[in-house]
Amino acid sequence: MEPVNERELVERCRRGDEGAFQELVDGYKDLVFALIARTIQDRSRAEDLAQDVFLRIHRGLPYFRGEARLSTWIYRIVANVCVQERGQQANAGATLSLDDTRAPVRTPAAADRQFSDLELRDRLEKAIAQLPAQQRLLVAAHYLQGVRYEDLAEALRMPLGTVKTHLFRAKQQLRRLLEP
């Protein structure tokens, strides 16, 4: 979304235009849901959390100063929600392992035609589930179209170099976990 259009949309939402907020939801629901679903990996919980993100956006719009892009602010909210959820799961004693029998969140793609490829993708999802929540979010966000290192750094309030380091460590860990 262009910055000018973003500002106009935010202003319309602040004026109580329900249609404008629906536009905002329609514009960002794919990104928000994909980020959360890849980080949380429980589809039904991801739906609830994605809805919570938009409710937080609605409550926070009057306080959004527009210093950062709307998308950056939304990434920040998504990150906070994922971290809080991860904290609640840790308190509840949830554990994950490569032998976790829960089905990973994935949509069958045209490329998944051979069993070895399917198995590798399944192992990848389980390996990603082993990563710390922040690394999982970075991996999910970076490999979604249009989410740049700079956007992530601004959203998570981290130096750019730290974002890259976390991401590379995550990929190193994935490489080790996927070794036969």
Next chain:
Amino acid sequence: MFCDEVLETIELIAAGELTASAPLAEHLASCHGCGAALAAARRVDALLRSRVAPAPPANFSARVMNRLRLARWRGEQVLDWGFNIALVTAGVVVVLGLWMAMRQSGLVIVSSDAVQMFESGMTLLARRISPSLPLYSAATVVLGTALAIWWWAERDAAL
């Protein structure tokens, strides 16, 4: 060039963010371990890029808007109740204040006579309407039901 130096750059090369220099490329070509690590890193990168993004359910936007309307309606209900409680409290405070003022000014004797007259009047009224009490009770139930239906319809309209 040592393997540990090369391995630090593997992820950058696999992600396409670093072009291997001539010594680096030569090491990668000749060292089995580093070459395998680079191949594995490229495989992981390719797998991550090819992951299909999970899509939200078809009615996701509608659910969000419904939750928003419900939250707004609940907020309005809290305000309504708070306002009603404040009104009743204010009324009670005013009545108590008047009673205390009348007591201090000695008007309570007059007011007690007025209260007695009011009580006797109400007693007389109660005796006169008691034969029709079932009718008035039914009317009260009907009115209460109508109010409840109106409240429910207002909630539905808000949602």
